[in-house]
Structure formats: C-alpha cells, structure tokens
Amino acid sequence: MKILVTGSHGQLGTELQNILEKRLPGITVYTDSDILDITDAKALEAIIQKENPTHIVNCAAYTAVDKAETESNLCYKINTEAVATLATVAARNNIKVLHFSTDYVFDGHSYTPYSESSKTNPLSTYGTSKRKGEMVLLSICPDAVVVRTSWLYSPYGNNFMKTMLRLGSTNKELKVVVDQIGSPTYAADLADAVFSILMSRQWVPGIYHYANEGVCSRYDFAKAILDAGKITDCRVTPIATADFPTDAERPLFSVLDKSLIKRTYGITIPNWHDSLLHCINRYYNNITD
Numbered sequence: 001m002k003i004l005v006t007g008s009h010g011q012l013g014t015e016l017q018n019i020l021e022k023r024l025p026g027i028t029v030y031t032d033s034d035i036l037d038i039t040d041a042k043a044l045e046a047i048i049q050k051e052n053p054t055h056i057v058n059c060a061a062y063t064a065v066d067k068a069e070t071e072s073n074l075c076y077k078i079n080t081e082a083v084a085t086l087a088t089v090a091a092r093n094n095i096k097v098l099h100f101s102t103d104y105v106f107d108g109h110s111y112t113p114y115s116e117s118s119k120t121n122p123l124s125t126y127g128t129s130k131r132k133g134e135m136v137l138l139s140i141c142p143d144a145v146v147v148r149t150s151w152l153y154s155p156y157g158n159n160f161m162k163t164m165l166r167l168g169s170t171n172k173e174l175k176v177v178v179d180q181i182g183s184p185t186y187a188a189d190l191a192d193a194v195f196s197i198l199m200s201r202q203w204v205p206g207i208y209h210y211a212n213e214g215v216c217s218r219y220d221f222a223k224a225i226l227d228a229g230k231i232t233d234c235r236v237t238p239i240a241t242a243d244f245p246t247d248a249e250r251p252l253f254s255v256l257d258k259s260l261i262k263r264t265y266g267i268t269i270p271n272w273h274d275s276l277l278h279c280i281n282r283y284y285n286n287i288t289d
C-alpha cells in the first residue's frame with residue numbers, strides 16, 4: 001500500500017498526516033499546492049508515475065465559501081475540473097480514490113437528516129462545484145469513495161472555532177445565527193475515519209456521510225466554543241440568518257445521516273461537544289499531534 005495525500009497543509013490533510021505518520025509511518029507521500037497543484041494534469045501524472053501510489057486521498061479543495069461567489073472559475077477549476085483530471089489519472093493507473101464533499105450539496109429544506117441518496121440541490125457556487133466534483137469522480141472512477149462532511153474545524157487553518165475564540169477574546173458581544181442547524185466535525189475524528197476506511201478489509205465504493213454525533217445551531221456551537229475556551233466576558237447573542245447576509249447562501253438544515261459509514265466501515269463517531277473540548281485543549285496547549 002502507498003498513499004498520496006493532496007492538500008496536506010489543510011485542516012483535514014494535516015490531521016491525516018498526524019495519524020498516518022504515527023500509525024503507518026513511511027508509506028505516504030504528502031503534497032500541497034506548492035508541491036502538487038492538482039489543477040496541473042502533467043504534474044499529477046508525473047507524481048503518479050514517480051510514486052506509484054495505490055491510493056489517493058484528495059484533501060485539496062477550494063473552501064472559501066463566500067469568496068467562491070466572486071471567484072467561481074477558480075472554485076470550479078479546483079473542486080470540479082481538477083477532480084475530473086485526478087479521476088482520469090487514477091482510473092488509468094488503477095488507483096483507489098478517497099475524496100471529500102460537503103453538506104452544502106443540500107438545500108436545507110429537509111426536517112430529517114440527509115442520507116446519501118437524498119436529493120441534492122446546492123445553493124452556492126461552492127456547493128455546486130463540490131456536487132459536480134462528486135459526480136464527475138464517480139462517473140470516471142466508480143470505485144471511488146466520497147465522504148461528505150460538515151462544519152469542519154481543527155487547530156489548523158481557518159475555521160469557525162478559531163474565529164469564535166479570536167473574536168470572543170476581543171469583543172463584548174458576538175451575534176451568531178441560530179437558525180442554521182447542523183453537526184460540527186472535528187477534522188481529527190474525520191481523519192481517524194479515513195484511516196479506518198483505508199485499513200478496512202473491504203473497500204466499498206460510493207458516497208458516505210460523516211460528521212460528529214449530535215446536532216446544534218451555529219449559535220449553540222459558538223457558545224460551546226467560548227465556554228470551552230473559558231471566555232466569560234463575551235455574550236453570544238442569537239440572530240436570524242436573514243439578519244446576517246453573506247455572499248453565499250447556506251442550507252438552514254444540513255444534518256447528515258451517518259448510519260451507512262458506521263455500518264459499512266464499523267466506525268464509531270464521537271459526540272461533537274466531547275470532540276470540541278479535545279480540540280480546544282490541543283489548541284490552547286499547542287499540542288499538534
């Protein structure tokens with residue numbers, strides 16, 4: 001087994017590197033845009049010929065949800081076109097692909113958790129680019145695994161947890177939307193699930209949903225972040241999404257049904273609040289692995 005990880009400096013890529021280097025040292029090649037730009041077909045082909053991986057874990061993505069509304073070409077180039085290129089190279093070289101997508105493929109009109117077969121209807125450029133990426137990957141590589149996740153955070157990069165901790169320590173009040181309901185996902189937990197899939201005796205292709213157990217609003221999440229971060233002099237005030245306009249429209253409800261990944265790969269998923277406490281402890285104590 002030899003693994004090629006793309007986007008290895010991102011949140012998920014970094015957490016995956018932490019796990020793989022500890023549990024399976026020496027069998028993975030880690031790349032980010034400085035070493036391998038996944039939009040560069042020739043560079044992709046060259047690294048495949050050089051490294052001869054059995055698996056590609058594609059953590060590379062364009063993830064700036066609001067900016068994507070004004071940078072749609074770049075967003076589609078990375079999230080759709082590059083995924084098609086990667087799929088073509090993988091299919092030609094008989095490589096298994098593990099790829100990631102998002103709860104933003106849904107429109108949020110449901111009242112019950114979305115299953116993998118629920119109808120998609122992305123509201124944003126980012127969501128559309130990711131849905132197209134899923135479809136093009138599975139059409140070229142029917143043997144691929146796609147894991148949709150939601151509200152990803154970690155000690156690395158830019159994410160909601162770090163933004164709330166930063167703003168909470170410099171403001172007396174934070175207004176956070178209370179009508180967006182979903183499940184936070186600790187990137188370290190998702191990386192652990194990725195490890196389980198890679199190590200599984202059976203590789204079962206298709207789309208899967210993964211988020212931490214439990215459900216909350218963005219407001220609940222923000223409040224839990226400040227509580228866990230022991231930030232006591234900042235009040236979190238609930239507001240409506242309608243009162244907090246953003247460039248990209250987000251689904252109001254994006255809870256994912258995770259029963260398929262749990263059943264297929266024997267994965268146990270931690271509760272979002274327990275994982276948040278773990279992540280904040282690591283972040284505050286500068287524990288990077």
Ligand SMILES: NC(=O)c1ccc[n+]([C@@H]2O[C@H](COP(=O)([O-])OP(=O)(O)OC[C@H]3O[C@@H](n4cnc5c(N)ncnc54)[C@H](OP(=O)(O)O)[C@@H]3O)[C@@H](O)[C@H]2O)c1
Nearest residue numbers: 007009010011012033037038060061063100102149151152
């Ligand atoms: N973040 C979330 O809340 C969230 C929610 C649901 C699903 N997801 C999905 O989960 C996956 C992992 O997300 P993440 O939060 O870990 O993303 P991230 O932190 O934004 O990391 C993405 C990585 O991809 C790299 N990258 C961008 N363009 C590239 C290119 N052309 N070639 C090679 N690398 C490139 C970036 O490198 P540079 O910094 O150098 O550009 C970055 O290191 C993605 O598929 C994302 O769509 C994320």
